[in-house]
Amino acid sequence: MLRVDITKRLGEFSLEASFTSEGRVTGLFGASGAGKTSLINMIAGLLKPDRGIIAIDGETLDDTAKRVHVPAHRRRIGYVFQDARLFPHLNVAQNLDYGRRMNRLAEDPAQFKRVTDLLDIGHLLDRRPGKLSGGERQRVALGRALLSKPRLLLMDEPLGSLDEGRKVEILPYLVRLRDEANVPMVYVSHDAAELRQLATQIVMLRGGRVTALGGVKVLPGV
Numbered sequence: 001m002l003r004v005d006i007t008k009r010l011g012e013f014s015l016e017a018s019f020t021s022e023g024r025v026t027g028l029f030g031a032s033g034a035g036k037t038s039l040i041n042m043i044a045g046l047l048k049p050d051r052g053i054i055a056i057d058g059e060t061l062d063d064t065a066k067r068v069h070v071p072a073h074r075r076r077i078g079y080v081f082q083d084a085r086l087f088p089h090l091n092v093a094q095n096l097d098y099g100r101r102m103n104r105l106a107e108d109p110a111q112f113k114r115v116t117d118l119l120d121i122g123h124l125l126d127r128r129p130g131k132l133s134g135g136e137r138q139r140v141a142l143g144r145a146l147l148s149k150p151r152l153l154l155m156d157e158p159l160g161s162l163d164e165g166r167k168v169e170i171l172p173y174l175v176r177l178r179d180e181a182n183v184p185m186v187y188v189s190h191d192a193a194e195l196r197q198l199a200t201q202i203v204m205l206r207g208g209r210v211t212a213l214g215g216v217k218v219l220p221g222v
């Protein structure tokens, strides 16, 4: 379970968010400037709350009253950005292996095979990111995050830089991840249709406040 109960001031903007989620995919929905990225940066440990608590499965990651702030690299949280942010000088296999090495995890060929099969990227292992399509790059970024064995996967508009055709192509992989990878996700999007297909629970943000919580029914209609 993810528990968030924080406040944070960023210049003129103030974020005050409180929710818990048991969902396999928690969809963080809101317009541009609602505070979605700030909130997941806080879950990732990249931004420190002014006040409050963040906990996953009962383990406290932030508790300002107790001066607890687990640094980002110790949180075991994977992060996939809108732009895949792969290392251009490494091939796909080396990119995929990066998270594992950074986290000093033992090699796990069976898991490597599972993840590359799940995302259909086994045939791309020798290529550099510059020779991949946008959708392929995003699948590799997802694989890299998964192979670091995170307990939570954060995704900030992972389809945001793709055109409609590529989005349609990659959504099924995200559904597969949800159903087969067994890693809870927090998925940021301003696209209600995307979240309707993917999310199991919605946190709606507006102007830095949670305005609705619940199933995909709370999303605005088409």
Ligand SMILES: Nc1ncnc2c1ncn2[C@@H]1O[C@H](COP(=O)(O)OP(=O)(O)OP(=O)(O)O)[C@@H](O)[C@H]1O
Pocket (backbone or CB within 6 Å): 010, 011, 012, 013, 030, 031, 032, 033, 034, 035, 036, 037, 038, 039, 190
């Ligand atoms: N370091 C900062 N200093 C001042 N203001 C900030 C800072 N970081 C974010 N903000 C402001 O906080 C608000 C929320 O930004 P945030 O990036 O979290 O929104 P978002 O919902 O992710 O938007 P988008 O969908 O456009 O990415 C914005 O008004 C932004 O300008």
